[in-house]
Amino acid sequence: MGRFAVMTITDAAANRVRDIMAAKDNAKGVRIGVKKGGCAGMEYTVDLVTEPNGQDDVVEQDGARVFVAPEAVLFLLGTQLDYEDTVLRSGFVFNNPNQTSACGCGESVELKQADLSALGA
Numbered sequence: 001m002g003r004f005a006v007m008t009i010t011d012a013a014a015n016r017v018r019d020i021m022a023a024k025d026n027a028k029g030v031r032i033g034v035k036k037g038g039c040a041g042m043e044y045t046v047d048l049v050t051e052p053n054g055q056d057d058v059v060e061q062d063g064a065r066v067f068v069a070p071e072a073v074l075f076l077l078g079t080q081l082d083y084e085d086t087v088l089r090s091g092f093v094f095n096n097p098n099q100t101s102a103c104g105c106g107e108s109v110e111l112k113q114a115d116l117s118a119l120g121a
Contacts, residue, residue: 008063078097
């Protein structure tokens, strides 16, 4: 049985991940995680991966590799990873169905764990 992908990656995000991988020797991709912090309770983390962790879920698209930290999987299920580059900000954007609210600055979010029964998992 094939595993479902934890998250999806837009072309813009895949391009950015490939750029990051190309710019750094030994880069295997980026790791997405969540940590407690910010005014809404949780923040997304994006880190360069040089040593893959066997515990991570891996989502790959067009050579762009995104590792998802195990403790973040339930918070990120169904998320679309995007990348935007505008006058005001450039960075990864998380379109996350598990997000219940965000703080005004957009740096932190309130997340609930995905309902696995609703996903049929």
